[in-house]
Amino acid sequence: MINKEVKSALEACQGIKSGMTLMLGGFGLCGIPENCISALVEMKVNDLTCISNNAGVDDFGLGLLLKQRQIKKMISSYVGENDEFERQMLSGELEVDLIPQGSLAERCRAGGAGIPAFFTPAGYGTEVGEGKEVREFNGKPHILEQALLADFAIVKAWKGDTAGNLIYKGTARNFNPPMAMAGKITIAEVEELVQPGELDPNHVHTPGIFVQRIFKGQKFEKRIEQRTVITKDH
Amino acid sequence: MSLDKNGIAKRIAQELIDGWYVNLGIGIPTLVANHIPKGINVEFQSENGILGMGPFPFDGEEDADLINAGKQTITALPGAVYFDSSTSFSMIRGQHVQLTVLGAMEVSENGDIANWKIPGKMVKGMGGAMDLVASADNIIVAMMHTNKAGESKLLEQCSLPLTGVNCVKKVVTNLAVMEILPEGGFKLIERAPGVSVEQIIKATRGKLIVDAEVPEMVL
Numbered sequence: 011m012i013n014k015e016v017k018s019a020l021e022a023c024q025g026i027k028s029g030m031t032l033m034l035g036g037f038g039l040c041g042i043p044e045n046c047i048s049a050l051v052e053m054k055v056n057d058l059t060c061i062s063n064n065a066g067v068d069d070f071g072l073g074l075l076l077k078q079r080q081i082k083k084m085i086s087s088y089v090g091e092n093d094e095f096e097r098q099m100l101s102g103e104l105e106v107d108l109i110p111q112g113s114l115a116e117r118c119r120a121g122g123a124g125i126p127a128f129f130t131p132a133g134y135g136t137e138v139g140e141g142k143e144v145r146e147f148n149g150k151p152h153i154l155e156q157a158l159l160a161d162f163a164i165v166k167a168w169k170g171d172t173a174g175n176l177i178y179k180g181t182a183r184n185f186n187p188p189m190a191m192a193g194k195i196t197i198a199e200v201e202e203l204v205q206p207g208e209l210d211p212n213h214v215h216t217p218g219i220f221v222q223r224i225f226k227g228q229k230f231e232k233r234i235e236q237r238t239v240i241t242k243d244h
Numbered sequence: 245m246s247l248d249k250n251g252i253a254k255r256i257a258q259e260l261i262d263g264w265y266v267n268l269g270i271g272i273p274t275l276v277a278n279h280i281p282k283g284i285n286v287e288f289q290s291e292n293g294i295l296g297m298g299p300f301p302f303d304g305e306e307d308a309d310l311i312n313a314g315k316q317t318i319t320a321l322p323g324a325v326y327f328d329s330s331t332s333f334s335m336i337r338g339q340h341v342q343l344t345v346l347g348a349m350e351v352s353e354n355g356d357i358a359n360w361k362i363p364g365k366m367v368k369g370m371g372g373a374m375d376l377v378a379s380a381d382n383i384i385v386a387m388m389h390t391n392k393a394g395e396s397k398l399l400e401q402c403s404l405p406l407t408g409v410n411c412v413k414k415v416v417t418n419l420a421v422m423e424i425l426p427e428g429g430f431k432l433i434e435r436a437p438g439v440s441v442e443q444i445i446k447a448t449r450g451k452l453i454v455d456a457e458v459p460e461m462v463l
Contacts, residue, residue, distance in 0.1 A: 037292045037329070038315040040308065063329070090368030091315075099367065108367075111291065112333030112375030119330040130337065131378035135356075135409035138374060168309075180309035180326055181293045187328040215328075232308035238316035239303040 011206040014224045015172040019049035022197045022223045026162055028055045029082075033118060033160040033189040034062040034072065038091070038235045041182030042071050043166040045199045045227040050075060061085040061158055063114060063185050065095045070233050079103070085158070087111035091235065110138060113155050115188050121157035122191020122220065130155055163193025166227075167216070170200035171207075174221030175214045183215065190220045199227040245438040246418040247461075252386050254279040254463050255434075256345055256416050259384060260286050267291065267336065267376060269346030270314040272386040276345055289341055291332050291372040296324030313372065333372070337379045344380040346373060348387050348412075350402040353450035355412040355424045357385065358404035370407060377408030389417035389447045396449035398422070398430055420444045421461065422452075429453045434461045 016022045023046055026032070036042030050058075051074050058081050065084055066073035075081050076094050083105035089095055098104035109117070110132040120128055129152035133139045143154040165186040168179035176198055178186060190196050198216075203226040247255065253275035260266065260276075264286045268274050277288060277299075288297040290312040297312060298319035306317035320326075335341055350358040357377055360370040377383055391397055398415065415422045415430065419439050422430040429451040435444060435458050445452055 037313075038311065040292070040311050040315070086369060088369035088371040096367075106367075108369045110370055110374035110378075111329065111372040112337055115329035115333055130375075132337070132375040134378060136374065136406045137361075138370075178326075178328075180307060180320075181290075181311055182309040183326055183328050184293050185329045188330040234306065234308050234311075234317060235315040236311070236317065237306055238300045238318075239306055240300050242302050 011173045013172050014174045014218070014222060015203065016223050016225045018225060019045040019199065019227070020052065022046060022199070022225050023049045023053060025195065026050065026053065026055055029057045030055070030161040031059040031061065033158070033163040033193060034060060035165040035184065035186035035189045036062065036064070036071070037181065037184035038064050039067065039071050039233050041166050041178065041184050041186055042066070043164045043197070043199050044071070044231060045229070046164045046197060047071060047074055050080065051078060054078070054080070056080040057082045059083040059085065061118070061160060063087050063111065065089045065092050067091050067235065068094050083107065085109065085114070087114050115185060117155055117158040118185065118192045119188040121159040122188065125157060127154050127156045129153065158192060160193050161195070163189045163196040165190045165196065165198050167198055167200045169202045169204065169209060170198055170224050171204050171209050171218070172224065173206045174198065174218030174224050175209055176200070176216035176221065177209060177213055178215050187216050190216045195222045196220055197222070198224045200224060201227060201230055245436070247436045248418070250275055251436070251463065252416050252418060255421065255461055256384055256386055257281060259343070260284050261342070262286070264342040265289055265295065265340065266343045266345070267341050269373070271347040273345040273347060274314065289335060291336065291376070293327050293329060293332050294320060294324060296321045298324070333375050336372070336375055339379055339381055341380065343382045343384065344376045345384045345386055346376065348385045348397065350397050350399055350404050351385050351412050351415055352399050352402045353424065353430055354428045355410045356402050357407045357412050358402040359407050361405045363405065373407050377411045380411070383412050385412050385415045387415070387417055389419040396447055398448045398450045400450050419447060425453065432458050434459055436461055437463070
């Protein structure tokens with residue numbers, strides 16, 4: 011087995027340079043690679059293009075990189091939870107490309123799967139379809155969307171082995187598997203790192219071939235964005 | 245009396261058919277899950293990656309790794325399953341989800357919907373809404389009939405940037421249930437309890453088609 015273990019987030023992020031394109035897994039704050047985000051803050055790389063469904067909140071997730079002005083462009087589907095983001099976008103400091111969530115996921119998957127572009131009905135007849143090739147299939151108009159690739163894809167999984175095989179937990183899976191496929195170099199941070207053979211091959215979600223570096227995250231805060239509960243006597 | 249948000253949700257719940265997979269948007273649509281008629285089994289899909297979504301967790305039992313597309317903590321019912329975002333939208337784009345319920349800022353009489361952007365004011369993004377409305381066979385919009393300024397949200401043409409074209413089939417508001425006809429126009433199907441046809445006509449700017457008899461909703 012190829013050993014892909016590195017010892018820290020900083021070591022895993024080695025080679026990430028200013029001006030690069032990164033993919034970062036997660037939905038809201040769920041399943042985000044928080045250890046690598048901290049490392050990027052520390053490394054002070056800037057002019058980054060970040061492909062991520064959301065942009066974090068003001069003091070967590072990608073919000074930390076926004077605060078340090080390390081991001082030049084965001085490619086996302088929903089960015090509603092971050093005041094600093096809105097400020098930078100409205101003032102023109104930050105470039106933003108908003109794309110439908112399903113198209114974003116598929117563009118990542120397609121990038122990793124060697125499919126350069128695909129047709130989807132999502133966005134036809136809207137701003138999203140402007141300037142894109144339109145073709146009719148089965149009587150319905152579709153627009154051409156191109157695959158996305160990243161210099162580095164950074165994902166977060168629950169368990170992984172040193173060969174890079176990954177298992178996610180709950181809805182923290184989200185964008186992590188399609189993004190893991192689309193990085194020239196893919197970094198995985200995991201809560202639990204085990205030896206090859208310890209994960210049941212039947213249960214692996216992301217095969218290790220897509221992952222080049224893996225490490226056990228030092229700390230997972232796992233902040234909850236919208237804590238919604240019912241009381242027991244209800 | 246016009247309906248409150250729960251009333252709208254309750255009326256939409258009557259549209260559910262046993263065995264359906266359903267995607268509920270944020271806001272009023274989420275409330276539909278509280279009003280599933282007896283004897284009907286449906287499964288809720290949330291596009292961030294779960295089928296078989298259950299109610300909110302008890303205080304202290306919330307799990308940061310288990311949320312819905314509104315980023316709220318949720319639970320998973322027995323038989324639930326998790327999947328990645330690309331698989332999730334394969335379910336949606338591939339029309340494996342039978343019903344989508346979502347909110348809107350504007351709906352036009354030919355079934356266009358606008359719900360993601362107010363230029364210069366609100367630019368949060370479309371999330372999964374564009375994929376949902378472009379592919380779902382059956383789309384119900386849940387919304388108030390008028391906006392905060394008292395203006396109709398049912399229009400000849402949407403004034404805001406579109407989320408999708410020609411896609412909404414039915415609209416349920418605090419005043420009425422309307423079907424959007426293939427040739428265009430809001431056909432008034434039912435009125436909310438105690439609401440008159442005149443009230444609905446007054447609150448609607450798009451083309452409203454009214455038969456002689458418009459029954460009152462039975463909730």
